[in-house]
Amino acid sequence: MPPPPIAIRVATEWLSARARWQPLEVVFWLVAFSAIWLLPERHLILTEIAWLGLFALSLDLILGYAGIISLGHAAFFGLGAYTAALLAKYGIVNEPVLAMVVAGLAAAALGFATSFLVLRGSDLTRLMVTLGVALVLRELANRYGWLTGGADGLQGVTIGPVLGMFRLDMFGHTGYVYCLTVLFILFLLARRLVNSPFGLSLMSVKGNPLRASAIGISVDARLVAIYTVAAGYAGIAGALLAQTTAFASLEVFSFDRSADLLLILIIGGTGYLYGGLIGAIVFKFMQDYLSQLTPQYWPFWIGLVLVVIVLVGRERISQWTGPFRRFAAHLSWRTLRRRLTVSPGEGH
Amino acid sequence: MLTILFDGIAYGMLLFVLASGLSVTLGLMNFINLAHGSFAMAGGYITVILVNRIGVPFFLSLPIAFLVSAAIGFLFERTLYAHVYSKPHLDQVLFTIGLVFMSVAATDYVMGSSQVFVQIPTYLQGQFEIAGVGVGRYRLLIIVLCGLLTIALQFILAKTRFGSRLRAAVDDSRVARGLGINVNWVFSLTFAFGSGLAGLGGALGAEILGLDPTFPLKFMIYFLIVVTVGGTSSITGPFLASLLLGIGDVAGKYYVPTLGSFVIYTIMIVVLIWRPQGLFARAASR
Amino acid sequence: MAVALETVGLVKRFGALVASNNVSLQIAKGARHALIGPNGAGKTTLINLLTGVQKPTSGRILLDGDDISDKTTHERVHLGIVRTFQINQLFGDLTPLETVGLAVSERRGQGLDWWRVVGSRPDLISEVVEILDRFHLTDVIDKRTAVLPYGKQRLLEIAVAIACRPRVLLLDEPAAGVPEDERHEILAAVESLPKDVTVLLIEHDMDIVFSFADRISVLVNGALFVEGSPDEVARDARVKAVYLGEEVADA
Numbered sequence: 001m002p003p004p005p006i007a008i009r010v011a012t013e014w015l016s017a018r019a020r021w022q023p024l025e026v027v028f029w030l031v032a033f034s035a036i037w038l039l040p041e042r043h044l045i046l047t048e049i050a051w052l053g054l055f056a057l058s059l060d061l062i063l064g065y066a067g068i069i070s071l072g073h074a075a076f077f078g079l080g081a082y083t084a085a086l087l088a089k090y091g092i093v094n095e096p097v098l099a100m101v102v103a104g105l106a107a108a109a110l111g112f113a114t115s116f117l118v119l120r121g122s123d124l125t126r127l128m129v130t131l132g133v134a135l136v137l138r139e140l141a142n143r144y145g146w147l148t149g150g151a152d153g154l155q156g157v158t159i160g161p162v163l164g165m166f167r168l169d170m171f172g173h174t175g176y177v178y179c180l181t182v183l184f185i186l187f188l189l190a191r192r193l194v195n196s197p198f199g200l201s202l203m204s205v206k207g208n209p210l211r212a213s214a215i216g217i218s219v220d221a222r223l224v225a226i227y228t229v230a231a232g233y234a235g236i237a238g239a240l241l242a243q244t245t246a247f248a249s250l251e252v253f254s255f256d257r258s259a260d261l262l263l264i265l266i267i268g269g270t271g272y273l274y275g276g277l278i279g280a281i282v283f284k285f286m287q288d289y290l291s292q293l294t295p296q297y298w299p300f301w302i303g304l305v306l307v308v309i310v311l312v313g314r315e316r317i318s319q320w321t322g323p324f325r326r327f328a329a330h331l332s333w334r335t336l337r338r339r340l341t342v343s344p345g346e347g348h
Numbered sequence: 349m350l351t352i353l354f355d356g357i358a359y360g361m362l363l364f365v366l367a368s369g370l371s372v373t374l375g376l377m378n379f380i381n382l383a384h385g386s387f388a389m390a391g392g393y394i395t396v397i398l399v400n401r402i403g404v405p406f407f408l409s410l411p412i413a414f415l416v417s418a419a420i421g422f423l424f425e426r427t428l429y430a431h432v433y434s435k436p437h438l439d440q441v442l443f444t445i446g447l448v449f450m451s452v453a454a455t456d457y458v459m460g461s462s463q464v465f466v467q468i469p470t471y472l473q474g475q476f477e478i479a480g481v482g483v484g485r486y487r488l489l490i491i492v493l494c495g496l497l498t499i500a501l502q503f504i505l506a507k508t509r510f511g512s513r514l515r516a517a518v519d520d521s522r523v524a525r526g527l528g529i530n531v532n533w534v535f536s537l538t539f540a541f542g543s544g545l546a547g548l549g550g551a552l553g554a555e556i557l558g559l560d561p562t563f564p565l566k567f568m569i570y571f572l573i574v575v576t577v578g579g580t581s582s583i584t585g586p587f588l589a590s591l592l593l594g595i596g597d598v599a600g601k602y603y604v605p606t607l608g609s610f611v612i613y614t615i616m617i618v619v620l621i622w623r624p625q626g627l628f629a630r631a632a633s634r
Numbered sequence: 635m636a637v638a639l640e641t642v643g644l645v646k647r648f649g650a651l652v653a654s655n656n657v658s659l660q661i662a663k664g665a666r667h668a669l670i671g672p673n674g675a676g677k678t679t680l681i682n683l684l685t686g687v688q689k690p691t692s693g694r695i696l697l698d699g700d701d702i703s704d705k706t707t708h709e710r711v712h713l714g715i716v717r718t719f720q721i722n723q724l725f726g727d728l729t730p731l732e733t734v735g736l737a738v739s740e741r742r743g744q745g746l747d748w749w750r751v752v753g754s755r756p757d758l759i760s761e762v763v764e765i766l767d768r769f770h771l772t773d774v775i776d777k778r779t780a781v782l783p784y785g786k787q788r789l790l791e792i793a794v795a796i797a798c799r800p801r802v803l804l805l806d807e808p809a810a811g812v813p814e815d816e817r818h819e820i821l822a823a824v825e826s827l828p829k830d831v832t833v834l835l836i837e838h839d840m841d842i843v844f845s846f847a848d849r850i851s852v853l854v855n856g857a858l859f860v861e862g863s864p865d866e867v868a869r870d871a872r873v874k875a876v877y878l879g880e881e882v883a884d885a
Contacts, residue, residue, distance in 0.1 A: 010775060069438050123438075132569070210687075214711065
């Protein structure tokens with residue numbers, strides 16, 4: 001018996017609405033890009049927000065979409081940063097975009113190598129293991145100070161012009177355009193990925209791994225794949241940091257970085273890609289404000305924010321960002337209703 | 349080499365006292381308390397203030413450190429932690445990380461950021477020779493005290509009514525509640541006791557481990573290693589894990605100084621891959 | 635008789651406990667085979683062994699003559715052996731459309747496609763909607779699974795399994811926990827399963843068993859106790875004794 005056409009139309013409409021660009025998304029990126037011309041005096045902090053947002057996006061891919069809690073995501077970030085800095089310092093790769101790609105691949109390789117560690121065990125085991133990997137890398141960077149500059153950081157790094165043409169200036173103008181463009185391209189790829197059959201399978205793995213394997217999904221293989229991609233993204237974020245500041249130090253591997261990242265995703269929300277970006281914006285401005293208040297003790301306020309957020313409840317927090325998401329959804333439902341009142345003779 | 353073994357044992361037993369509270373809390377409440385090190389730090393600083401500034405005798409400051417840390421633990425558990433038990437693990441991690449940040453920054457503000465030392469009594473300083481092996485007096489004290497504590501813990505768990513209630517609640521809290529055991533009180537008292545032990549460990553360990561406001565962050569990984577490698581279903585598991593970790597760390601730093609803690613972290617990763625439930629854990633019913 | 639699924643001397647031990655005791659079962663192609671037994675008899679353990687969720691201590695499992703004992707769960711699904719769960723195991727945040735769509739997409743080998751947008755293949759949508767229609771789920775096609783009534787969730791549980799186009803379908807108590815007024819939908823769905831799919835049904839409800847099955851195996855303490863047609867089993871005094879808890883004479 002052929003399926004009822006109404007049902008097919010509902011299904012098709014619902015599925016296309018699922019992946020469609022919401023108006024608010026377009027606004028978000030328009031604002032971000034227009035800041036290039038409209039907010040030149042803030043380009044330095046905007047550059048930081050751009051790579052920090054990319055770093056948070058990479059954690060969202062494994063935390064929000066695959067359900068892996070990691071306390072050591074800074075491992076990939078740090079590896080990317082050092083790779084890019086070392087490539088520039090020793091003149092191996094002088095062009096930043098190429099160096100960034102290499103750094104991303106190096107981080108992805110580390111992600112692939114360590115992915116099997118997060119496949120088994122409880123949440124606590126995964127926390128431990130990911131933390132352990134980041135600490136191991138930090139120790140290595142510390143011990144091989146002749147290569148990494150040790151605790152003082154890597155000195156004497158000069159970054160060549162982007163694409164051979166655009167010199168990275170100290171006001172962050174080129175830096176912002178560079179980081180924002182990279183972020184946007186990687187975001188587009190990630191958006192494509194999460195809306196694909198592969199992305200749907202990740203969500204099923206996160207929701208119910210037992211069921212996922214019962215419909216033929218190889219859970220381990222999918223987790224390895226997304227962990228590798230997320231590591232690559234984090235490595236690129238690290239490379240952007242190193243390239244826009246021409247510096248890399250042990251601090252890129254620090255536990256603080258991984259903890260800050262979790263805070264960013266809690267503020268922004270996980271599982272819808274924009275959480276990391278929004279969270280990065282809020283976090284950076286909050287950090288800016290708080291460090292002017294109490295420069296030495298702002299971790300106290302960050303800690304307080306974390307405690308309060310958990311006590312209040314993450315669900316309630318996402319209820320506050322809910323109006324934005326509902327507004328965006330409302331816009332698409334209006335479109336849907338308009339489509340369905342069109343007579344059956346007209347196609348779409 | 350025997351000195352290294354001796355030092356390693358001292359270090360390990362100290363770690364055990366520090367981490368035992370975390371092990372019980374995790375096994376009992378399935379709660380990942382990354383802020384456990386903050387209670388240890390509290391105990392350490394209390395001892396520093398008592399001994400250095402007020403002139404309280406060292407041996408008197410130890411039980412005071414225990415009691416104050418236990419009191420702080422009890423207070424925090426009743427007011428804050430109790431709200432977070434039912435939340436997902438990620439929330440618990442975030443919550444305790446937040447507490448760590450706050451405690452680190454607050455301690456930095458109040459006590460300054462440099463490392464502090466306890467003025468231990470002169471008869472505990474230095475070492476004496478036993479059969480050609482240099483035995484540090486302070487370390488000997490640690491081994492004796494921690495050994496006694498371990499035996500006491502085992503006794504409490506195995507022979508007292510509280511101990512059996514605790515073991516029941518760890519095994520299956522729903523059934524324990526059904527048997528009329530006031531599980532919430534067991535939680536609170538255990539958490540307080542564990543925090544007290546951490547404080548005592550911090551007080552004892554200030555001299556050996558180095559005490560500064562970043563203590564909870566530096567040692568978080570060690571406590572976690574003890575708990576994950578040792579498992580949470582016994583006392584002997586974390587005990588053996590602590591000893592291994594202590595000896596391994598001291599030996600590693602002595603024989604292979606260029607690699608330092610790298611060895612410990614790698615061993616931890618290897619163990620966790622091989623046996624994700626810990627080296628000594630029973631098959632978990634959860 | 636063409637054998638679709640066969641176990642040869644399947645044993646599963648948990649320490650001293652023998653959950654499956656030398657089970658040798660043969661299920662004919664296209665059969666409606668029921669597996670019954672008192673609680674704790676090892677029925678779910680057997681399903682877990684058949685689907686690869688647990689590894690047997692010894693013994694083999696053959697699907698259409700091929701040894702699948704070493705295959706992982708998801709590999710077995712692709713080879714054609716699919717199960718439903720006694721307690722619903724669904725994706726709470728996904729809609730029935732996405733759930734069944736995922737199963738169909740995986741079956742077609744498109745699970746690793748990270749570029750194509752979900753919902754851009756009309757032929758896939760058509761198949762998904764057709765399956766959902768068969769199980770009376772089109773009215774809830776775009777609702778989150780977690781908010782669906784239990785009976786609908788149970789239907790979805792079966793629909794997802796069918797979407798994998800199994801050769802052998804293992805139904806673990808399909809009507810379990812379903813309210814009275816929704817049971818008939820489940821039963822109708824089970825009745826209308828395609829004839830070429832071999833069905834192994836685990837059930838407690840004897841009405842369902844006797845109306846649906848053409849062959850019954852009785853499992854007691856992990857071992858096959860009695861096997862035969864519904865009439866034979868219904869008349870067997872030993873089966874009655876087992877269910878009524880009386881002493882069982884050595885079989």
